[in-house]
Amino acid sequence: MIAAIGLVLGIVAGLFLEPTVPTWLQPYLPIAVVAALDAVFGGLRALLDGIFDDRVFVVSFIANVLVAALIVYLGDQLGVGTQLSTGVVVVLGIRIFSNAAAIRRQLFRA
């Protein structure tokens, strides 16, 4: 319950404070969003599987975002930033999809 309040607080803070993302961070925002979504769907699936763990969720979320951003940053420095972001989005996208499919199977038994 308290955790859900955290989510709502985050959303409200984002909506009302409208934090401006510095220009140098902006290229990494989409990647960070995809990584965050991956962590969220992973956590949801774990929750339904009954093996959810707070620490694993938070660590995987932060690590996902940071690693995804780091990969893209490295790619940018090496001139393959666009290709690497595509790669990150594809890999995380596949994970999101299969996790969402697992959640669907859990919820609807179908």
Add this chain to the structure above:
Amino acid sequence: MLLLRNLVEDSLDEGYARAASRREEGAPRSRANVWVLTGGLLLVGLLLTTAFVQTRDRAGSAQEARDALVAEIEDRGDANDRAQRQLDRLRAAVQRDQRNALELTGTGAALSDLLVTLEAVTGAAPVTGPGMTVRLEEAADEDGADVDPRTDETDDGRVTDRDLQTVVNEVWAAGAEAVAVNGQRLTSLSAIRSAGDAVLVDFRPLNPPYVVEAVGDPDTLRPAFVGGFGGSYLQVLQGYGITYAVEDADRLELPASAGVRLRYAAAPEPSPTDERDDKK
């Protein structure tokens, strides 16, 4: 393939399974974990909404910039029109004053009459009178006009600057005293040109249909134009799908040309050597 299969089958983070097995081994759950999760979810919400707000704002600002530019273009256009109207008013006032001043003396009155005639001929003053109109309408796009192999198919049935030049020249040749194209008065210095697909008269773009208005002797103007090269040129244009209409007009009002400027010739400053020559 192994990579892809791994990706699809092991989509759940391994960490969850390990944490679960650790718990079965009897590791205790700490109360602090709830706050960790709360903080994590707060970050998730903040990140997602920030991305959302950012994207929405960016789309909004692009639209705003576009609207601002459009508004500025309209503002400047209006200001331009206002300035042009003011110029017309002032020019009319100057002409009136000039005439009044000239008519105070006998020679001035003669000059004034000459000025009126010259202003009508040169396009410096608006004129009214009988005459004719030549209307050129471009072929509709879907119209299957004859294909000129020298031009693009898309340019078929389009009135070019050359067409207008020819028509206007033939109108002058037929005895017109004053000519305007789509309300743009022509002077001896007017240019009919094109920029891209647009026809420009004195650097102002015109929109089709093109209407050439000519003031002249109503008895001879139209017969001379239609019977001369102008008439046959229009028939050639008709072959490309351009429709035309030549009509007599009882009363045409042609505006003054906006491009009339006074040009002065000035003698160069006499140099000291010239002055010495004069004294000798």
